[in-house]
Amino acid sequence: MTCPDVAVTTLVACSHGTRSPAGRAVIARIRQQLARAVPEAEVHEAYVDVEQPEVAGVVSTAAALGPVVVVPLLLSTGFHTSVDIAAAVGPYQRAVAAAALGPHPGLVQALRxxxxxxxGGDAGHRPGDHVVLAAAGSSDPAAARAVEHMRALLAAHLPAPVSIGYGAGCAPSIPEAVEAARATGARRVIAASYVLAPGHFANLVGAAGADLVTAPLGDHPEVIGVAAARYREALATLAQPVN
Structure with a gap:
């Protein structure tokens, strides 16, 4: 007896896109590990800027074959989630966009x-430390609210003050946040890179003048776990097929 064909869900791992070879390698590793974490789905790459294939085309092709879940490999909501990705899934009944990765408690663990x-291994815990959560930034007010939520989650797990600096889109900038921390008496300012991969925004974090700078979150296991959870949450919202 043969079983009827069952449509496999496509997980579209949609990142911003970068010209950085190191950044591209990190995003590729995230996709590879996400494919292992979600073996029931087929993982495809897509981008909202800089690189190809662009997300709308990937969703269009995949939606003709079965359910589609777009997982933004983006740490906060913003224009790319609310416009680019939303427009890509909008025309298709069996396509849905997952939430951005952050804010999420799992990302707090990754940042810590x-x-x-x-x-020294004690960043954020030495007397006089100040942590700047260094985010990419967006002109979308929802993105700033998401980063503020993430700041509050991180601050609840650190004895040091935690403030925010942005690479673009809103104030304060990361250098301004670093200088403000010093002006309030910080002995050591640590920029906690709230970016996924090497590239433009990671370079801005590194050049902001902090005493210490953490690595991007990259393919940390918590990032993979959050992305897999976002996929499953979104998949659950899709209407069941009619028999």
Whole structure:
């Protein structure tokens, strides 16, 4: 007896896109690990800027074959989630966009481990420390609210003050946040890179003048776990097929 064909769900791992070879390698590793974390889905790459294939085309092709879930490999909501990705899934009944990765408690754990990994292993815990959560930034007010939520989650797990700096889109900038921390008496300012991969925004974090800078979140296991959870949450919202 043969079983009827069952449509496999396509997981479209949609990142911003970058010209950085190191950044591209990190995003590729995230996709590879996400494919292992969600073996029931077929994982495809897509982008909202800089690189190809663009997300609308990938969704269009995949939606003709079965259910589609677009997982934004983006840490906050913003223009790319509310416009680009939303427009890509909008025409298709069996396509849905997952939430952005952050804010999420799992990302707090990833940030804390990145802080432990910088020089001395006590970043954010030494008297006089100040942590700047260094985010890419967006002109979308919802993105700023998401980063503020993430700041509050991180601050609840650190004895040091935690403020925010942005690479673009809103104030304060990351250098301004670093200088403001020093002006309030910080002895050591740590920039906690709230970016996924090497590239333009990671470079801005590194050049902001902090005493210590953490690595991007990259393919940290918590990032993969959050992305898999976002996929499953979104998949559950799709209407069941009619027999």
């Amino acid at each position: 481990e990145r802080l432990v990994a910088v020089r």
